[in-house]
Amino acid sequence: MSTNIGVVMFPGSNCDYDALEAVQAFGATAHILWHNTEDLSNIDAVILPGGFSYGDYLRPGALARFSAIIGQVKKFAALGGPVVGICNGFQVLTEAGLLPGVLQKNKGLKFICDNIKVKVEADSVLTHDAQRGSILEIPISHFEGNFTCDYATLEELESQDRIILRYEDNPNGSMGDIAGICNKQRNVVGLMPHPERAYNSIIGSGDGEILIKSLLNSASIFSDSK
Amino acid sequence: MKFDAMVEVKLRPGIADPQGATIERALPALGFEEVSGVRVGKAFRFQIDAQDVGAAAEVIDEMCKRLLANPVIEDSLVIELNPIDG
Known part of the structure; x- marks a missing residue:
């Protein structure tokens, strides 16, 4: 049976249909979830896509966190449901308190749009099927991707093995070369690279495929546990 | 009572500020x-x-x-908090 992936659409999201297409490409049923959605009962995994939710006003992700769906996403995550925030979605997850830290403006103040290499460092709903230590080429596209937190938090992320992806060549000043992290339970993940823009070599890179497939497998396991 | 307020929100000490650094280099x-x-x-x-x-504070x-x-x-600081006359 096909898994049901919900892609949240905020006003200003712009990678929603990319994410939709990427999960559909591997056989999942995908649903766009408008930001006022209150019911996630038939959803097996949630993707918060990239973009500029609420125009990035105040701070990226600061206003999206007040959407009705974020309350539902918190409940969904508490039940063990897989939640992945990509780029702006990562920023929303930090503002909502589901992940620690904050995404600051890039060192050098440039919007960076490039194919970069990240190393898979730890297990999570998004990296479960990827080999630890493997290098993936995935695009980034952000102005605020410079992961920042206090040293105690960084220490905790390191010691609990929650840094799932690290940049090979740090493009934005991110602490600890962090490209992606997860929560303690490993079911809530945030990352700046866009695996949905790298799910097939015909669009430049197919290295995101293993991540998308991991997420779909995690969704399927969560679905069976419900 | 009604007050006019101004609040400053600033990066905490020790947090890197790429914008500030760039402006400092330009001056x-x-x-x-x-x-x-x-x-x-x-502000x-x-x-x-x-x-x-x-x-109010x-x-x-x-x-x-x-x-x-x-x-x-970030830290925040109330810079002004003045009663509005009338």
């Missing part, structure tokens, strides 16, 4: 050699209804913690 090009320690923050101006100054503090500032990297 000497215009001859402003004497400037150092540039930090970029945000919010608004009116607030409260019983007295203390009550308390509400503003809560507002800053929950929305205007991100406590992970």
Whole structure:
């Protein structure tokens, strides 16, 4: 049976249909979830896509966190449901308190749009099927991707093995070369690279495929546990 | 009572400020050699209804913690809090 992936659409999201297409490409049923959605009962995994939710006003992700769906996403995550925030979605997850830290403006103040290499460092709903230590080429596209937190938090992320992806060549000043992290339970993940823009070599890179497939497998396991 | 308020939200000490650093590097090009320690923050101006100054400050503090500032990297400071006449 096909898994049901919900892609949240905020006003200003712009990678929603990319994410939709990427999960559909591997056989999942995908649903766009408008930001006022209150019911996630038939959803097996949630993707918060990239973009500029609420125009990035105040701070990226600061206003999206007040959407009705974020309350539902918190409940969904508490039940063990897989939640992945990509780029702006990562920023929303930090503002909502589901992940620690904050995404600051890039060192050098440039919007960076490039194919970069990240190393898979730890297990999570998004990296479960990827080999630890493997290098993936995935695009980034952000102005605020410079992961920042206090040293105690960084220490905790390191010691609990929650840094799932690290940049090979740090493009934005991110602490600890962090490209992606997860929560303690490993079911809530945030990352700046866009695996949905790298799910097939015909669009430049197919290295995101293993991540998308991991997420779909995690969704399927969560679905069976419900 | 109604108050005119201005709140400054600024990066906490020790948090890297790429915007401030860039501006600091640009100023000497215009001859402003004497400037150092540039930090970029945000200022919010608004009116607030409260019983007295203390009550207004308390509400503003809560507002800053929950929305205007991100406590992970930012501090907030009430710069002005003046009763509006009439």
